[in-house]
Amino acid sequence: MPKDVEGTEAILSEIDTLRRQVARLKGIEQRCQKAEAALRAVEERNRLLGDSSPLGMFTVDALGGITGINRKMMDMFAWTSVDDPTSVNLFDGKALAGAGMVADIQRCIAQNKPVVAEHPYTAPGGSRIHLRCYLSPIPGIDGTVSGVMGIVEDNTDLKRTEEALRESEKRYRQLFQSAPFALIEWDVSHLKAYLEKLRASDVTDFREYFEGHPQEVHHCWSLIKTADYNQAFLKLMGVAGSEEPSGAFIPTDAEGFLKMAREIILVAAEGNTAEEREETIVTTTGEPKIVLGKSLVVSGHEDTLERVAIAMVDISQRKKAEEALRESERRFRDQALRDGLTGLFNQRYLYQSLAIWIDSAKTTDIPISLIFMDLDHFKTIVDTYGHLNGSRAIRKVAGTIGNCLEEPAFAVAYAGDEFVVVLPGMDQPQALQKASEIRASIKNSVYVLDQGIEVRLRASFGIATFPHHAEDLNSLIAAADHALFAIKEAGKDAVGQFTKG
Incomplete structure (x- = not known):
């Protein structure tokens, strides 16, 4: 083959080889461009993430040179006048050194261990904040520490809240x-x-x-x-x-x-x-x-x-005072309805209570009997032994009457030596029996007065029953009084029942 032909084929082969190398290099270049674009996208995402983070983040090399910092961290450190924070050496910051953060970073590098610390920090503008730092060593190629990554949290509001809580707790305890x-x-x-x-x-x-x-x-x-x-x-x-x-x-x-x-x-x-x-x-x-x-x-x-x-x-x-007051009020009310001499109920209580019993009897058909009584020849006792002994005799007779009664029956000191006994639920025969019992008790009693004087008394009784003898309170009392008057006229010391004329 002629030499010219052989030379041409060699050149063409070399050109083809170069063409394939160029194509391969272009492929590599395209992949590098794609990788660079992906890296820029990652860096942009990281920057966005870092700048939008509520926490401050930074990285420094082993000599304190800032290799990365986010917007939050720049705001915390108040480096607004610095165009390129990476041109700053963190170890040269007097405020950070004074706060103890520089010493913590150096300790993290020296010990190759994470450090968590809290520090108050006064920015160049004079504002004071409280920082909590999380420092982690960045490993180098040969196993040494090439720098530190820091995450910083502004705990100022938390500290203020804690202080307010402590102060509040202190006041509460006081x-x-x-x-x-x-x-x-x-x-x-x-x-x-x-x-x-x-x-x-x-x-x-x-x-x-x-x-x-x-x-x-x-x-x-x-x-x-x-x-x-x-x-x-x-x-x-x-x-x-x-x-x-x-x-x-x-x-x-x-x-x-x-x-x-x-x-x-x-x-x-x-x-x-x-x-x-x-x-x-x-x-x-x-x-x-x-x-x-x-x-x-x-x-x-x-x-x-x-x-x-x-x-x-x-x-x-x-x-105790309330109970004493209630007891005092009860006694006062009771005294207002009691006779001062005998302790029996008085006329006020008679008319109040008997009215209630009669109103009830009108709907229940339960009878109510009433005994009107007075002592026979009582004036002779007073004339013979005096008014004080007369009062003592009335008081003792009242005790005899009371001993013969059980609730709801009650006795009333009506006037002088006159008494009224109210017997709810008792008809006329039962009332007659009760009057006879009282009469016998008085008759069989020996009443000892002042200076050992002993007297015996007699009494006369008149009985009336509602609704047989009366339609209301006043007519019932009047009927019993009428029956008593008849006994007194007939000779006294007896029990009489009301009869309609």
């Missing part, structure tokens, strides 16, 4: 301890868990359950723990200042304590811990005291009941 009324805080969480366990085992009626299992009251009570208390509580419970109650109260076997404990446990079982109620508590000396209690779950512990505050005001004396 008020708690200085309160003039008893305060105690309970941890009821264990009791709550136990009650839920009982409920899960099909206990639905806790009141019935505790009545059937009284030993459970002591167990449940032991699950209530005291978290805090003030001096007023110790005074209320009769606890010496050196003692420290660990449980809710000091339990006893007294029925009063068991009743109180059962009611408090039932309140917890029903979930109604925020309520006001009167309760009788038992002190360490066994003394019952009536307290007005108000319980309230401390905010933030509603689900667990770990802190339940109970305020208690001792109202025992007030209750």
Whole structure:
């Protein structure tokens, strides 16, 4: 083959080889362009993620040079005047060094371990914030630390909130301890868990359950723990200042304590811990005291009941005063309806009460009988022994009449030596029998007056019955008086029944 032909073929072969190499290089170039575009996209996404993050992020090399930083971190460090933060050396920042962050980064590099630290930081503009830093070492190729990645959280609001909470808690404790009324805080969480366990085992009626299992009251009570208390509580419970109650109260076997404990446990079982109620508590000396209690779950512990505050005001004396006042009012009302000499009811009570009985009898058809009586020849007693002895005799006769009666029957000191006896539910024969009983008791009694004077008395009686002899109160009294008048006219010392003329 001619040399010219051979040379041409070699050139063509070399050209073909070069063409294939160019095509391969173009493919590589296209892949590199795609990789660069993907890398730029990743970097852009990372930048967007970093700048939109609520946390500050940065990376530094081992010498403190910033190799990356997001917008949040720049805002925290207040580097608004720096166009290229990566031109800054973090270790040269006096504020960061003064806050201790530079020392933490250097410690992370030296020890090749993560570091978590909190620091107050004053920015160049004078604003003060509180930072929490999470520092992680960046491993180099040879296993050494090439830098540090930091994630920084602005905890300023959290710190302010914590400080406000501490201050609030401090004020609460001051008020708690200085309160003039008893305060105690309970941890009821264990009791709550136990009650839920009982409920899960099909206990639905806790009141019935505790009545059937009284030993459970002591167990449940032991699950209530005291978290805090003030001096007023110790005074209320009769606890010496050196003692420290660990449980809710000091339990006893007294029925009063068991009743109180059962009611408090039932309140917890029903979930109604925020309520006001009167309760009788038992002190360490066994003394019952009536307290007005108000319980309230401390905010933030509603689900667990770990802190339940109970305020208690001792109202025992007030209750005694109220009871004394009620008793005084009762006595006053009673005295207003009683005769001062005999202690029997007076005319005011007669007309009030008899009217009610008659109104009732009109609908129930139950009879009401009335006895009108007076002492025979009583003026002779007064003329012979004096008015004081006369009064003593009337008082003693009133006692005899009262001894013959049972409720609802009652006697009335009507006037002087006159008496009225009201007998609800008794018809005329029964009234006659009762009048005869009273007459015999008076007749058989010896009444001892002043200076040992003994007298015997007689009495006359008139009987009338509603509705047979009268239609209303006044006509009933008048009918009995009429029957009495007839006996007095006939010779006295007898019982007479009203008869319509």
